Amino acid sequence: MTRSKKSKAWYKEPWPWFLMAGPAIVVVAAIYTYYLAQTNSVDLVSDDYYKDGKHINIELHRDEEAVKRDINAQVLINPDKNAAKVFVSGDFNRDESLNLVFMHPAKQSYDQTVKLIADSEMPNSGDKTEYKAVFKTLPPTQHWYVRVEDADGKWRVEDKWLVNQGNAVSLKAKQQWASASQPENK
Template identity: 45%
Template sequence: MTQTPESQTKHNDNAPFYRQPIFWMLMSGPILVVIAAFVSFGIAKTHAQDMVSDDYYKDGKHINLQIDRDNHALERNISAQVMFNPEGSAVKVFVNGQFEAQNGVKLLLLHPTRQDEDRTIELKAINGNEFAAQFEPLPPTVHWYIRVEDGQGVWRVQEKWLPNQGGAVMLKAQVPTLSVSAPQSVD
């Protein structure tokens, strides 16, 4: 019985290992895993989230300053109602309590995971305790940390805002605690 050249190549045991089909069947899994690892690393590197402060020592030194600001808001009985338009591109803020409107009021929108999405908005006074501003629409996220503070950095009120529960959030002065529930922004 004669063998054709095609049947000889199928059963050629003398060929180098890289020409054996069993080698490629066994190595295809590990090769795919290595490729997937590099792709995953590239995705993780380009979409890294700012979950940890770059300068935690400096942030720690400012904790007492932040607690003092919370205490001042509590002493002055400051509260703020923040109302966003449906597009998330304009805001109206009503501030109550003992504060100096001439010092100005700022609104800080802190993204829960990406520091580059944080916004500081200077509010324009409409009348005694009413302020407003327009800005670029907010990127979608599950929640934001909202902070209203005076222009001099004397007091602040803050709260977590869930956009899917409506465009309004009430911020009240609270007794400061050492547990950090919102990202600390150092100016």
């Protein structure tokens, strides 16, 4: 009995290709995952966490100073998210330069610091001073951290702005942070 049937070359058989498909798919998926990780990196961890940790007390001092001065701010952001009106009240020098800071919750590259410009058309209404700010359009996200501070770094007021709850955010001095940095008297 002779075999009349010739065997096919290995690359013409379906089984080797079927067995190699799994590892090939894993290699392609790994390359794609690496690509996604590189293009969508998130800045959640500071490069210099030790230096940032040393400045916590300095930051708390700024909150204490805002509490002492009773500084409050109201930020009204326009619907296009590229300009704002800011009303600041409290005991601060009206001639000093102020900054409006928008901090993205995950991407440091989206953060913006804008110098506030006093609105010369509107006189001070009571104890509030009105400022204007124009900035690059804010990228869409669920929330932003908003801060108003003096340019010298003496005080700050900040809070979280939930975008889906409107375009206004009230900033008050953080009393609980300011009192947390003071030692208890026994």
